[in-house]
Amino acid sequence: MTHTIEKSQADTPGPETQAMLEVQGLNGWYGESHVLHDVNLTVNKGEVVTLLGRNGAGKTTTLKAIMGLLKSRSGSIRFNGTELIDLPARDIARLGIGYVPDDRGIFGSLSVLENLLLPPKVADGGFDLPAIYELFPNLEERLDSYGNKLSGGEQQMLSIARILRTGALFVLMDEPTEGLAPVIIHQIGHTVRRLKKAGFTILLVEQNFHFARELADRHYIVQEGKVVDQFRNDEIADNLEKIQGYLGI
Amino acid sequence: MFELLGIPPQALFGQVLLGLINGSFYAVLSLGLAVIFGLLNIINFAHGALYMMGAFVSWMLLTYLGIPFWFALVISPLVVGALGMVIERTMLRPLHELDHLYSLLLTFGLTLVITGVFQNFYGVSGKPYPIPAALTGVMNLGFMFLPIYRGFIIVMAVIVCFATWFLIEKTRLGSYLRAATENPEMVSAFGINVPLLVTLTYGFGVALSAFAGVLAAPVYSVNPVMGNDLIIVVFAVIVIGGMGSIMGAIIGGFSLGLVEGLTKVFYPEASTTIIFIIMALVLLFKPSGIFGREV
Numbered sequence: 390m391t392h393t394i395e396k397s398q399a400d401t402p403g404p405e406t407q408a409m410l411e412v413q414g415l416n417g418w419y420g421e422s423h424v425l426h427d428v429n430l431t432v433n434k435g436e437v438v439t440l441l442g443r444n445g446a447g448k449t450t451t452l453k454a455i456m457g458l459l460k461s462r463s464g465s466i467r468f469n470g471t472e473l474i475d476l477p478a479r480d481i482a483r484l485g486i487g488y489v490p491d492d493r494g495i496f497g498s499l500s501v502l503e504n505l506l507l508p509p510k511v512a513d514g515g516f517d518l519p520a521i522y523e524l525f526p527n528l529e530e531r532l533d534s535y536g537n538k539l540s541g542g543e544q545q546m547l548s549i550a551r552i553l554r555t556g557a558l559f560v561l562m563d564e565p566t567e568g569l570a571p572v573i574i575h576q577i578g579h580t581v582r583r584l585k586k587a588g589f590t591i592l593l594v595e596q597n598f599h600f601a602r603e604l605a606d607r608h609y610i611v612q613e614g615k616v617v618d619q620f621r622n623d624e625i626a627d628n629l630e631k632i633q634g635y636l637g638i
Numbered sequence: 639m640f641e642l643l644g645i646p647p648q649a650l651f652g653q654v655l656l657g658l659i660n661g662s663f664y665a666v667l668s669l670g671l672a673v674i675f676g677l678l679n680i681i682n683f684a685h686g687a688l689y690m691m692g693a694f695v696s697w698m699l700l701t702y703l704g705i706p707f708w709f710a711l712v713i714s715p716l717v718v719g720a721l722g723m724v725i726e727r728t729m730l731r732p733l734h735e736l737d738h739l740y741s742l743l744l745t746f747g748l749t750l751v752i753t754g755v756f757q758n759f760y761g762v763s764g765k766p767y768p769i770p771a772a773l774t775g776v777m778n779l780g781f782m783f784l785p786i787y788r789g790f791i792i793v794m795a796v797i798v799c800f801a802t803w804f805l806i807e808k809t810r811l812g813s814y815l816r817a818a819t820e821n822p823e824m825v826s827a828f829g830i831n832v833p834l835l836v837t838l839t840y841g842f843g844v845a846l847s848a849f850a851g852v853l854a855a856p857v858y859s860v861n862p863v864m865g866n867d868l869i870i871v872v873f874a875v876i877v878i879g880g881m882g883s884i885m886g887a888i889i890g891g892f893s894l895g896l897v898e899g900l901t902k903v904f905y906p907e908a909s910t911t912i913i914f915i916i917m918a919l920v921l922l923f924k925p926s927g928i929f930g931r932e933v
Contacts (some may be wrong), residue, residue: 454829482829494824496817503813509827555828 408467409559409590410455415464417454417614422633424450426614427464432559437581437591439601439623442611443637447517448594449491451611452561455592456488457481468559485512487552491563493544497537498561502527504536505551521550524580542573549580560584563594578604598636610635650903651782657899658892659788660859662795663850663868665891668875669802669884670846676819676882677839679738680730683745685847685872686865687752691718692851694756697765707770707856714852715845722844724838749865756862760834764859791853798849799888806884815839819882874917880930890928 392506410432417425425447432438440448453459455466457478466473473481482488487508496504505521505528522529525546531539539547540621552560565581566574581591581604595601601608602625610618612635620628667689674682695717696710705713725748733740773787806812818825818832826832851865858864875894879886894913902909920927 458823458827478823478826479829479831482827488827490824490827494827496820496824498816498820499813503817506810507813507817507825509830511829638834 395436407434408432409436409469410592411467412451412455412465413467414467415451415454415466416462417450417459418461419450419459420461424614425454425459425462428454428611428614428616430609430616430619432592434588434590435585435588436606437585437593437604439593439595439605439608440611441595441598441601441608441632441636443635444596446611448611449563449616450614452488452490452563452592452594455481456486456561482508482557483511484507485557485559487555487557487560488515489548489552489560489562489565491567493541493548495536495539495544495547499536500532501534501536501539501547504547505532505554508551508555510556511552512558514558515556516553518554521553524553524583525550533619542576543572545577546580553584558588559590559592561592564596565593566595566597566600575598596636598632598638608632618619643865645903647924648782648813651684653662653899653903654901655782655788656902657896660898661892661895662792662893663854663891664872664875665799665888666795666853667847667868667872668879668887668891669799670850671784671872671876672879672882672884672887673802673806673846674840674843675876676884677815678726678730678741678836680741680840681738681873682727682840682843683742683869684748684752685844686869687749688718688722688844688865689847689851689854689868690756690862690865691721691752692848693767693855693864694765694851694860694862695848696852696855697767697860699767700767703910705735710855711849711852715848717774718848718851719841719845723837723841726840727846730840750807753862753866760862762861762863764861764864767855767860769856787856791857794853795850795892798846799891801883802846803888833885864877870911874913876918876927878913878920878927880927883927883929886927886929 408431412428412430414425415425428447428451430438432567438450442448450459452552454462455473457473457476462474465476465556468481468486471484473484496507499507505518516524527543528547528550531543536544536547549562549565554565565577569577578600581593584591593601602622605622607622608620608625609616610632617634620632625632667685671682671685674680692714692895695714696707699705699710699713700707729744730741733744769787773790776783776785777789806815814825814830814835818830818835822832854864875890876887878894879890894916897916898909898912908915
């Protein structure tokens with residue numbers, strides 16, 4: 390009951406402080422096909438960083454490789470100094486990385502409450518249920534519903550909400566706005582901003598450039614399994630044409 | 639007392655009781671198969687052989703070590719369940735990525751090996767196992783006499799089925815299991831050790847079959863092939879109930895035992911085939927089984 394979202398705001402560090410996640414020379418394969426080529430990227434503590442790119446560019450695969458769900462990978466992924474490249478997904482999660490997958494990963498045969506309580510706590514200081522219900526009031530009304538009865542927006546909120554309970558302060562979020570109505574996208578944007586304020590570090594995959602632009606500190610452009618460019622958010626206006634060229638919009 | 643279609647009530651109730659006892663074994667065995675199939679996607683053909691081992695371990699405990707039934711009821715499932723976990727780790731896990739047919743063939747082969755080894759040492763004639771002293775005798779229910787041990791089997795089967803259902807549907811561990819059945823990758827991305835969960839689940843399913851074996855020891859003769867006929871019926875039960883469905887296994891097990899018992903009263907010629915006729919009908923009209931989810 391004591392934990393509120395604003396509470397940890399005070400100890401939120403500035404974005405420049407230290408690298409939380411450092412990916413260097415990351416290569417990845419789906420079977421025989423080489424899909425990630427020497428990906429380099431850094432996410433600093435307290436930042437929201439996006440991976441932008443067209444469909445099939447390798448953004449989701451990059452998140453899966455970080456999470457340990459891409460079985461065949463090489464290079465270096467360091468999280469708070471720990472090398473992840475040889476660790477299985479369950480150990481990576483235990484280090485404090487939360488994963489919100491592009492299909493939302495809701496368990497249809499579990500109730501909303503069971504989905505919420507499923508991920509084990511990996512660190513102290515996660516949100517308690519009242520704090521989660523404050524952030525996502527719709528979920529509280531649907532605790533007994535089964536996961537497969539939820540709307541897309543509710544599933545997305547549940548997917549984010551259940552990570553907040555675990556105490557993981559680093560979240561990999563894969564296209565949280567995909568296929569959702571503008572009003573829900575707005576709510577999710579609001580949530581991401583509050584999480585950032587609460588001290589979360591977020592690596593966000595997005596196709597929705599306008600959504601990304603309103604939230605992120607920095608952006609990486611991913612093309613054909615490579616990081617080809619990067620921009621700070623305040624550089625976007627000057628590079629708009631270039632970015633739109635990359636994204637094909 | 640009334641007579642139904644010329645059947646004396648004693649005969650009717652006797653067959654109902656027998657049906658419920660068979661149904662108890664069907665339920666506990668198909669429950670173990672359902673738990674295993676749900677998470678591992680393995681059709682555990684060795685289930686009948688492991689049931690037989692449960693009965694044999696119980697017989698060995700009594701014969702060689704003088705350990706009575708009540709302790710065997712706990713020790714035997716633990717021993718056979720542990721063996722199951724070794725089988726999962728060493729033999730089934732390497733087949734995980736391959737077609738399900740491979741694990742079916744492996745467990746079928748294991749059945750032949752286990753049955754063969756026991757036949758080699760114990761022959762095919764049954765070993766007697768006494769009914770525990772506290773459960774001997776009969777109880778007069780007014781309308782029929784109930785052998786106490788047979789009533790005990792039904793009560794134990796109901797308790798074990800309910801406890802398993804509760805564990806899977808109502809506890810945190812059960813929610814891990816259901817979630818891993820649906821999407822193991824996502825569960826591992828939350829920091830849960832899915833391979834360990836798989837091993838424990840297989841061990842638990844096997845322990846259930848061994849538990850049924852211990853219960854069976856005093857009523858059926860303990861012999862190396864005791865699981866063979868039973869397991870075929872149990873496979874029919876889980877197809878009818880719905881592969882991997884917990885409720886389907888429990889309700890299907892008891893009710894099909896009952897149907898079989900009643901068939902023995904009204905049309906004895908069909909009593910050994912009735913379950914397979916029902917299976918064929920279910921496959922025709924609802925291929926995923928009565929409690930199964932449509933794929």
